[in-house]
Amino acid sequence: MATVEKDSVSGQNTTGHEWDGIKELNTPLPKWWVYVFWATVIWAIGYWVMMPAWPTLNGYTAGYLGYSSRGTLDAELVAQKKGRSAWLSKIEASDVAAIEKDKDLLRYAMAGGKIAFNENCAACHGVGGVGAYGFPTLADDEWLWGGTLADIEQTIKYGVRNANANSRQSEMPKFGADGLLKPEQISAVSDYVLSLASKAPAKGSAGETVYAENCAACHADDGAGMAAVGAPALNNQIWLYKGTKDAIVAQVTKPKHGAMPAWSERLDASTVKMLAVYVHNLGGGK
Amino acid sequence: MFKHHAKLETNIFFLAVGILLTIVVGGLVEVVPLFSIESTIEKVDGVRPYSPLELAGRNIYIREGCYNCHSQMIRPFKDEVERYGHYSLAAESKYDHPFQWGSKRTGPDLARVGGKYTNEWQLRHLINPRDVVPGSIMPGYKHLMRPLDYADIAAHLKANRVVGVPYTDAQIANAKKDLEEQVFADPASKPAVAASYPKAQIGSAAGKDKVTEMDALVAYLQVLGTMVDFSAITPEAAKKMNR
Missing domain, CATH: 1.10.760.10 (Cytochrome c-like domain)
Known part of the structure; x- marks a missing residue:
């Protein structure tokens, strides 16, 4: 059916298809394109061998390199911990009072505490501890549960009026709602x-x-x-x-009562210490 | 082999069969193993179906389009793990239909927001985010203070069971009671809903005498990311979990 002809202008063969007198040239793909194509095919085979690739019945081929994003993360976290250990080990070993006395350690704790504060505490207490309606200001010298370093650490660790067994608890009577006062x-x-x-x-x-x-x-x-x-x-x-x-x-x-989560349930001990030091140094620590 | 290519391309029947075969092979290779690979869903303790109130809150989360700005997927990257906590596991959303991983973060990720803030904060933040976070661009959701329509809550549990969420007959029968109890019971009284759905946040966020949509949404937010106890999972245990 199809007759392949040689095109006189380009010197290429046609495909032999013809539609309403229009014929199609069968120009081969450029050589560089064909080589790149085969190179990607060979690369894919190498990739199957080295990296996780093929599903099997109850798992997958892990690949020669055994890569996994979670494994990479674990290694990165270990390296990061090692990199920070020079300071973090000192924070871990010292109590909050000792951290505040050591000038270099204090600087480190303030920097770490600020980052943790902005991520975890600022939502309620405001950036810099300015406070809001119902959420106490931490930058002044009035403290609901005590403003010493130890008090602050205790409050951060166990929180206020939550389910933690060590949480700070107290309740003001409902003098009006319960009819205690006229x-x-x-x-x-x-x-x-x-x-x-x-x-x-x-x-x-x-x-x-x-x-x-x-x-x-x-x-x-x-x-x-x-x-x-x-x-x-x-x-x-x-x-x-x-x-x-x-x-x-x-x-x-009918009193309102504030509450605060127990941060030792979310953050590690050294972060809690850095937070205590940071809050204590916001301006009003006792 | 390439010589007969023209036959395949010019015959509509062979072309259709060829396309079908290609799709079938692709589908089999890509989809079927997910059902049998043991590491698709990690084996961890603690993940449970949502309580009726949390499920109602989840429906509101979807209705209000929270997923348009908030993801629920902490990726295994250093900066995300440092900020939000342990990376998300597939197992944590195995009872989500549909899951709320999301693909866009205008606001922060919410996969571990449960317990991070108090009910009072969640309530005030949802009513007007600027009250507590001055620079926030999130809209206010004051209208969620209206009563929650939960007459059909048992049917929601049943529908989830059809797609594989292991709600028991008792949980479906008690759905309405559990929902009300989660809002109104005193946490100290150890209500039945807490036994049926461990770690459920008991108590009303909105503090009114009716169950509001706000109560449901806050109960849902407060359970996000709290079901699995990650302190028990060491990197070594995680490796076994993934393999």
Whole structure:
């Protein structure tokens, strides 16, 4: 059917196909292209031998080099750990107080702590520990659960009001919702708390009596608070849930309670130490 | 052999058979071994089907298109493992239909977000992300504070069982009860839902008297990446797990 002719212009044979008088040249592929093609075929065979390639019935051919991305990662992590071990081993061996005393170690811990803080803590406490409504500021010198290095490390390790057995726990009674105080008593004590906060306690007011009987056990007579039970100081203008009278009445009536994860469940011990040192040095460490 | 090439190309029947054979061979080689290769899904303890509340939350995650910006796949690269934690295992999404690995990260990966933040943070962040993360470009999801429609939750469990998720008859029968219990039970009281679905986050995020869509979504987020205990998996154990 098809007749192959020689094309007089190009000197090439035609394929012999003809459509409406149009004929197709059968020009061979360039030599370089053919060589590259066969080279890739040979490369593929080499690849099958060296790298994971063919599936078998219940596995796959691992290849002579035994490559796996997870294996490569493990090796990289081991190398990275080794590279950091000069400093990390010192952090691991020292307690937080010793880290802070050693100038070089402190610099390393601050750098490591900052990275870990920005990834894990800044979502709630803000970059640089500026805090937000309901999430305490870490850059000031007021501490709910204590501001010493050991206190901070403990809080980071075990968290606050979570399922961890060592977590910090405390609960303020629902003075209003459970009927422990009458609305007018709550109003009076809120006024007294506001007077405490502006450093001019309203002596002899009805609120003072309510405060002494119900609040002072945790928040102290002078409103200094008590870190052991996470009771915030009330004798300053630092507020977790705003310092308006409405906000204080709401808190006394049905308190909100903050919570924090136990970071020892997610981070290794040296990262927790670096975080404690970093937070302690944000500005307000005691 | 190449001489007869023209016959194959010019005969529609032989061409169709040839194409079919090529696809069949390709399919057999690429797809069939995945069902028999033992290392496709690692053998690890802890991965369980989603609790009814988490499953409802997962449906909301898909409905709201969270996967458009958030992946759930920590790749085995050093920088990802350093930031997010242990790389994702296939086993961790074996009960996901469909899985939420995703291919784009406008926001961070969520494969290990469970337990990283408190319920309170998740709630406020979902209502208005700027309240807690000033530079965030994520939209707010305030509308999730509406009641969750869970009348058909047992049917969702059943549908998942059809595609291979091992829900028991009791779990399907108790689906509605488990869902409500996960929101309203006191975690300290050791509710039945916690026994049926270990590590489920008990308690309401939204804190209202109704089950909200927010409760479901937060319960789902809080269980992501928490089922497998990676502290027990050493690199040596991981190697065996992969092979």
